[in-house]
Amino acid sequence: QKEVEQDPGPLSVPEGAIVSLNCTYSNSAFQYFMWYRQYSRKGPELLMYTYSSGNKEDGRFTAQVDKSSKYISLFIRDSQPSDSATYLCAIGNYGQNFVFGPGTRLSVLP
Amino acid sequence: NAGVTQTPKFQVLKTGQSMTLQCAQDMNHNSMYWYRQDPGMGLRLIYYSASEGTTDKGEVPNGYNVSRLNKREFSLRLESAAPSQTSVYFCASSELRGLASDEQYFGPGTRLTVT
Numbered sequence: 001q002k003e004v005e006q007d008p009g010p011l012s013v014p015e016g017a018i019v020s021l022n023c024t025y026s027n028s029a030f031q032y033f034m035w036y037r038q039y040s041r042k043g044p045e046l047l048m049y050t051y052s053s054g055n056k057e058d059g060r061f062t063a064q065v066d067k068s069s070k071y072i073s074l075f076i077r078d079s080q081p082s083d084s085a086t087y088l089c090a091i092g093n094y095g096q097n098f099v100f101g102p103g104t105r106l107s108v109l110p
Numbered sequence: 111n112a113g114v115t116q117t118p119k120f121q122v123l124k125t126g127q128s129m130t131l132q133c134a135q136d137m138n139h140n141s142m143y144w145y146r147q148d149p150g151m152g153l154r155l156i157y158y159s160a161s162e163g164t165t166d167k168g169e170v171p172n173g174y175n176v177s178r179l180n181k182r183e184f185s186l187r188l189e190s191a192a193p194s195q196t197s198v199y200f201c202a203s204s205e206l207r208g209l210a211s212d213e214q215y216f217g218p219g220t221r222l223t224v225t
Contacts, residue, residue: 008150034213043114043200043216044153088152097143097168098214100152 006101023089114217133201
């Protein structure tokens with residue numbers, strides 16, 4: 001079993017839709033959860049960062065962590081064509097490097 | 111403030127050739143990383159430098175060497191390139207020293223093809 005699994009997509013949605021992106025992980029000791037966005041032919045950039053459990057909201061983006069299920073989610077409300085990118089989850093613990101998921105490719109169609 | 115810069119952007123090598131990928135950051139960060147990204151595999155850590163003067167192996171170090179030249183620069187060398195090293199290489203940096211769990215800032219990547 002891979003440490004971090006993520007549906008690679010691609011996922012296509014119409015503009016304005018609510019998008020749900022998910023990752024599962026195997027190591028219950030993980031405490032730090034990040035979502036990176038990567039536009040085509042660019043480096044990843046941090047979108048959301050959550051420590052331990054709970055929800056975090058930033059504008060149209062909400063990150064959720066369910067440690068009991070070892071499952072994290074990123075929700076995008078009112079999705080825009082500019083949200084079209086690959087979304088990578090990164091999960092880790094202090095003193096250890098992050099483990100990255102393979103990424104989900106999202107296309108938001110006008 | 112350029113962030114993390116990488117050179118070259120593209121490179122084609124023949125099997126057995128060597129090359130060095132250059133990375134520099136201007137954010138005064140302590141830690142620097144080299145990753146490779148392959149389809150369906152996510153980002154995999156090759157080497158990292160938790161502080162100036164130290165380097166350590168990551169998940170996939172075979173076939174690579176690194177040098178932390180100073181606090182700003184971290185280079186990745188392929189001594190004898192193999193087709194399996196065809197990938198996109200990303201350099202990243204983070205503020206805190208060590209494998210700390212803070213945000214990593216990524217460069218634009220180097221697309222390497224080994225024929």
